[in-house]
Amino acid sequence: MGSPEIKITVKLIGPFVNQIGFSEKVLSFPDGATVETVLSSLPLDPKRPKIVTRNGQAVASGEKLKDGDRLAISPIYSGG
Amino acid sequence: MYGWTGNILRINLTNRTHKVEHFDEEFARKWVGGRGFALKILWDELKPGIDPLGPENKLIVAVGPIAGVPAPNTGKTVVAAKSPLTGGYGDGNLGTRVTEQMRKAGYDAIIIEGKSDSPIYLYIEDDKVEYLPADEIWGRGTYDTHNWLYKKYGKGAGVLSIGQGGENMNLYAMVRSLEGRAGGRPGIGAVMGSKKLKAIVIKGSKPIPVADPEGMRKLGLEDLRKVGEIDKKTGWSIQGTTGVLAWCNEVAALPVHNMRKTHHPEAWRIDGERLNNARVATYGCPNCTMRCGITILDREGRESELDYENIGMLGSNLDIFELDQVASLNYLCDDYGLDTISAGGTLAFYADAIEQGAIKGDFRFGDAEMAKKLLGMAARREGEVGNLLADGSLRMARQIGHNSEAYAMQVKGLEISAYNCKFIPGMALAFGTSPIGAHHKESWVITYELKQSQRDSYGPEKAAKVIELQRIRGGLFEFIVACRFPWIELGWELEHYAEYFNKTTGLNWTLDDFWKVADRIYALMKFFWVREFPFWDRTRDYPPMIWFDPKNADTEGPIAGKYLELDKYNQLLDYYYEQRGWDKRGIPTRKTAEALGLKQEADEVEKFTRLE
Numbered sequence: 014m015g016s017p018e019i020k021i022t023v024k025l026i027g028p029f030v031n032q033i034g035f036s037e038k039v040l041s042f043p044d045g046a047t048v049e050t051v052l053s054s055l056p057l058d059p060k061r062p063k064i065v066t067r068n069g070q071a072v073a074s075g076e077k078l079k080d081g082d083r084l085a086i087s088p089i090y091s092g093g
Numbered sequence: 094m095y096g097w098t099g100n101i102l103r104i105n106l107t108n109r110t111h112k113v114e115h116f117d118e119e120f121a122r123k124w125v126g127g128r129g130f131a132l133k134i135l136w137d138e139l140k141p142g143i144d145p146l147g148p149e150n151k152l153i154v155a156v157g158p159i160a161g162v163p164a165p166n167t168g169k170t171v172v173a174a175k176s177p178l179t180g181g182y183g184d185g186n187l188g189t190r191v192t193e194q195m196r197k198a199g200y201d202a203i204i205i206e207g208k209s210d211s212p213i214y215l216y217i218e219d220d221k222v223e224y225l226p227a228d229e230i231w232g233r234g235t236y237d238t239h240n241w242l243y244k245k246y247g248k249g250a251g252v253l254s255i256g257q258g259g260e261n262m263n264l265y266a267m268v269r270s271l272e273g274r275a276g277g278r279p280g281i282g283a284v285m286g287s288k289k290l291k292a293i294v295i296k297g298s299k300p301i302p303v304a305d306p307e308g309m310r311k312l313g314l315e316d317l318r319k320v321g322e323i324d325k326k327t328g329w330s331i332q333g334t335t336g337v338l339a340w341c342n343e344v345a346a347l348p349v350h351n352m353r354k355t356h357h358p359e360a361w362r363i364d365g366e367r368l369n370n371a372r373v374a375t376y377g378c379p380n381c382t383m384r385c386g387i388t389i390l391d392r393e394g395r396e397s398e399l400d401y402e403n404i405g406m407l408g409s410n411l412d413i414f415e416l417d418q419v420a421s422l423n424y425l426c427d428d429y430g431l432d433t434i435s436a437g438g439t440l441a442f443y444a445d446a447i448e449q450g451a452i453k454g455d456f457r458f459g460d461a462e463m464a465k466k467l468l469g470m471a472a473r474r475e476g477e478v479g480n481l482l483a484d485g486s487l488r489m490a491r492q493i494g495h496n497s498e499a500y501a502m503q504v505k506g507l508e509i510s511a512y513n514c515k516f517i518p519g520m521a522l523a524f525g526t527s528p529i530g531a532h533h534k535e536s537w538v539i540t541y542e543l544k545q546s547q548r549d550s551y552g553p554e555k556a557a558k559v560i561e562l563q564r565i566r567g568g569l570f571e572f573i574v575a576c577r578f579p580w581i582e583l584g585w586e587l588e589h590y591a592e593y594f595n596k597t598t599g600l601n602w603t604l605d606d607f608w609k610v611a612d613r614i615y616a617l618m619k620f621f622w623v624r625e626f627p628f629w630d631r632t633r634d635y636p637p638m639i640w641f642d643p644k645n646a647d648t649e650g651p652i653a654g655k656y657l658e659l660d661k662y663n664q665l666l667d668y669y670y671e672q673r674g675w676d677k678r679g680i681p682t683r684k685t686a687e688a689l690g691l692k693q694e695a696d697e698v699e700k701f702t703r704l705e
């Protein structure tokens with residue numbers, strides 16, 4: 014048996030869709046994964062400001078995730 | 094004087110005369126241009142209480158000192174008048190070749206007064222003004238109108254026109270240019286129509302007065318290139334403004350079902366990704382290297398250029414999740430010359446009122462075909478329903494009663510743009526205090542609220558942020574006149590604009606100088622409203638009451654059970670007024686006005702109400 018895993022739905026927003034190559038996907042991470050674990054697993058420019066929401070609420074990068082969480086990763090829009 | 098031509102062209106349509114008037118450097122420095130010029134002219138020249146659709150109202154077309162100069166996104170022009178929709182100050186900006194042509198013709202502003210006795214259009218070429226019959230284009234949509242005029246005057250001409258909406262004085266009729274969608278949400282197109290003015294064509298051949306023409310040219314072209322590069326690198330224009338739709342859906346800020354809902358499982362069908370995949374062309378305003386006009390084919394096979402507001406208000410807010418149908422509704426609004434935001438908001442209110450039993454009718458949420466018909470009826474004021482719809486949601490609510498005003502989603506009569514603030518206090522404040530009625534262009538604080546602050550905070554930091562953004566977006570970009578997108582979407586620093594301004598005018602301004610002008614303009618806009626509505630009180634800065642209703646709270650999702658709290662909103666409003674130096678009613682105090690150089694204006698407003 015491998016270590017327990019959690020499943021996270023990752024939703025990418027705006028140009029991140031084209032840059033990373035998918036729009037929405039369920040990905041597996043080791044139990045105890047944080048927002049940062051997910052972010053660093055994706056080829057995102059770490060210097061680019063982003064807004065990350067977990068189940069619709071803004072989260073800090075150190076926050077631990079739970080199985081079934083939905084993480085939306087968006088560039089910072091400043092409004093049309 | 095550099096940066097400004099110093100000339101205002103005054104055209105009287107009643108007797109078909111015109112003259113050129115001059116302003117001095119003091120006026121230029123005090124009001125800078127665009128919104129600043131338009132506001133000050135309207136304040137000085139309009140008698141309070143006039144009928145916005147009568148000959149006494151004036152239509153102002155105004156540019157700013159960097160408008161038309163080659164530099165990032167300087168192709169914008171401001172159109173303004175007393176608004177027939179709100180009864181207060183109304184304006185809007187739009188990307189158009191008029192910007193450059195007007196400056197080359199030698200004008201910083203055009204004042205159009207009086208009323209023609211038959212449909213006409215204006216042809217302005219340098220010092221010449223012609224009043225030409227518009228019989229062949231009157232009654233036609235903006236696409237036909239523009240193409241007819243382009244055939245006559247060439248594609249390089251600057252053209253502003255109205256469609257059937259403006260002609261029939263639909264109260265949210267806009268002014269249209271083919272290069273940058275439309276501008277003048279609070280019915281500026283209706284004002285044009287009331288004057289029987291179908292279009293303005295303008296061409297110029299003079300140099301734009303720039304203090305350092307070589308330096309500005311080099312810098313401007315270089316910066317246009319750089320902005321284009323940043324756009325490519327960040328990929329912003331892949332989805333343009335529509336990228337935000339998927340995000341609003343995630344965070345429960347999407348307008349759905351007349352804003353009764355904040356997200357929808359089918360929203361992905363109309364999001365920026367689907368839009369980009371369906372793209373057949375891209376259009377943009379003049380002087381822009383990050384063109385955001387994503388164009389797709391609508392259900393009828395016509396090209397339709399969409400942005401986020403269009404999709405949010407004509408799509409999700411009406412429960413329409415077929416992108417080509419949303420594109421059709423958008424095309425019709427553009428062709429009739431109607432504001433997509435108010436059109437979507439008004440149709441959604443109508444569907445809601447029917448659902449609530451406040452009025453009888455056949456329109457249901459999700460019925461795109463019926464929505465198409467209703468837009469035509471609203472544009473032409475056809476029958477009782479067409480007339481009702483043509484007046485916007487607030488007037489409609491007042492006519493139908495049954496407490497429907499609570500869910501007429503507007504502030505000061507202008508429909509709320511596509512951000513559902515059921516539980517976003519700062520953005521609700523931004524809509525509440527927007528000086529032309531609920532418009533997102535003045536201040537947009539949602540990402541700030543969700544990232545750097547707490548969503549449920551009603552603290553002074555939110556009021557401060559709203560003011561900071563109003564100074565930049567509703568101030569700086571509206572009076573130097575440039576598109577705000579390089580700054581807001583690509584992080585192109587504001588200091589660049591000070592540099593363009595200084596190279597153009599020969600002055601040496603810092604950003605603080607701009608903020609002072611912005612505060613002056615905001616104070617005078619408020620005075621304009623107060624002069625029209627002397628019993629002014631803070632409730633006019635409230636969003637619709639349904640946002641304060643616990644029964645309206647979402648029952649599931651990220652903001653389940655949450656709603657805006659009225660006493661806390663009032664506290665937020667107090668912070669806002671205090672920071673602006675306005676009294677508890679939301680009126681600038683005499684001290685504030687005088688510190689902003691508005692003594693005369695304060696004396697004038699005191700004829701109507703006492704200042705603190």
Ligand code: SF4
Pocket residue numbers: 166168188273376377378380381382383384385386576577578579
């Ligand atoms: S970014 Fe869009 S709105 Fe702004 S100037 Fe370019 S095309 Fe026009």
